[in-house]
Amino acid sequence: MTTAENKTNLLATKLHFEILDGLRGVAAIVVVVYHFMEIAITDYNKNFLSHGFLAVDFFFCLSGFVIAYAYDNRAPHIGLFQFFKLRLIRLHPLVVIGSVLGLLTFLFDPFSDFYSIYGLGKTALLFLASAFLIPYPIMPERYTNLFCLNAPAWSLFWEYIANIFYILILYKLNKKVLLVLALVGVACLVYIGVKVPNGNLGGGWGGQNFWDGGARVLYSFTAGMLVYRFNWIIKNKLGFLGVSVLLLAAFLFPYADRYNWITEPIIVLFYFPFLVALGAGAGLNPASKNICKLSGEISYPLYMTHYPFVWVFLTYVAVVKPAMSTLWVVIPVSVLILTVLAYLIMRFVDIPLRKYLKTKFLL
Numbered sequence: 001m002t003t004a005e006n007k008t009n010l011l012a013t014k015l016h017f018e019i020l021d022g023l024r025g026v027a028a029i030v031v032v033v034y035h036f037m038e039i040a041i042t043d044y045n046k047n048f049l050s051h052g053f054l055a056v057d058f059f060f061c062l063s064g065f066v067i068a069y070a071y072d073n074r075a076p077h078i079g080l081f082q083f084f085k086l087r088l089i090r091l092h093p094l095v096v097i098g099s100v101l102g103l104l105t106f107l108f109d110p111f112s113d114f115y116s117i118y119g120l121g122k123t124a125l126l127f128l129a130s131a132f133l134i135p136y137p138i139m140p141e142r143y144t145n146l147f148c149l150n151a152p153a154w155s156l157f158w159e160y161i162a163n164i165f166y167i168l169i170l171y172k173l174n175k176k177v178l179l180v181l182a183l184v185g186v187a188c189l190v191y192i193g194v195k196v197p198n199g200n201l202g203g204g205w206g207g208q209n210f211w212d213g214g215a216r217v218l219y220s221f222t223a224g225m226l227v228y229r230f231n232w233i234i235k236n237k238l239g240f241l242g243v244s245v246l247l248l249a250a251f252l253f254p255y256a257d258r259y260n261w262i263t264e265p266i267i268v269l270f271y272f273p274f275l276v277a278l279g280a281g282a283g284l285n286p287a288s289k290n291i292c293k294l295s296g297e298i299s300y301p302l303y304m305t306h307y308p309f310v311w312v313f314l315t316y317v318a319v320v321k322p323a324m325s326t327l328w329v330v331i332p333v334s335v336l337i338l339t340v341l342a343y344l345i346m347r348f349v350d351i352p353l354r355k356y357l358k359t360k361f362l363l
Contacts, residue, residue: 021296064224185219
């Protein structure tokens with residue numbers, strides 16, 4: 001086989017599950033709204049989107065399904081180094097872009113002056129840690145996030161870990177062994193639900209709950225792989241809208257301190273894999289095709305570029321103390337602006353950069 005043929009095979013991808021692409025975008029928008037709302041309404045019991053953080057578990061489950069679908073048959077032929085290059089080219093440009101935005105908002109936030117506290121050395125380390133996904137939880141002002149310039153990068157850190165384990169070990173495992181790993185993840189999540197006050201499974205983002213992220217990705221990523229490996233795809237006629245409503249129900253489910261240790265594990269352990277199976281098997285109305293495509297394309301850029309501006313929103317709320325009537329205007333306008341910004345970054349920065357990197361570095 002010629003070099004050109006090898007390169008063509010390497011770059012070739014299977015057809016997308018288009019409704020799953022659309023669901024990824026729905027979950028990304030939920031995450032953005034949730035990040036604003038948890039600052040505006042700190043009492044989760046009064047927050048209509050208090051389970052929005054569970055979108056990360058849905059992302060992990062979806063990722064496990066998609067990676068297994070895309071690479072289970074190709075992994076032995078692609079090789080370790082080429083797999084890493086493919087994943088880095090797909091994921092890392094936006095990690096760096098999000099880090100740059102995080103640095104800019106860190107330096108020019110009109111409501112804070114963190115640079116005067118941390119200086120050039122620590123600011124440079126914060127940026128490098130964020131750009132290279134090296135946890136560096138040194139800012140108590142930002143709740144000792146693992147990545148203080150761009151908080152959602154914590155889930156990308158664990159996504160990278162899952163991808164590394166996938167190409168080294170997971171794709172080689174049979175379904176029974178993979179099922180055992182998922183059961184270990186079940187035990188870990190149940191333990192977290194019991195040990196954490198109010199049963200909240202939303203850890204993994206900070207130095208104080210670092211290993212919770214490992215438990216979350218261990219279960220959900222392997223569960224997604226199992227949905228694919230066992231072909232648990234449920235044919236249905238719900239369409240994009242129907243499955244989206246079911247997904248939103250998980251995030252809108254009432255937050256109850258007394259029952260979270262039961263309800264949240266049920267959502268993560270059973271409901272999200274079920275939704276992935278439904279989404280993979282749902283028929284797509286032609287009218288929804290473009291919506292799903294755009295939703296899937298913008299999901300990752302939106303996820304990785306919004307939080308630097310949420311940091312500004314945090315200091316704005318802390319300093320200005322605006323009324324809720326003001327925030328009910330600020331939040332939706334901000335979400336709309338950040339969605340447009342994510343689209344522009346995707347269209348004019350991320351896509352051209354990834355095309356260049358593929359041409360330059362693949363084979």
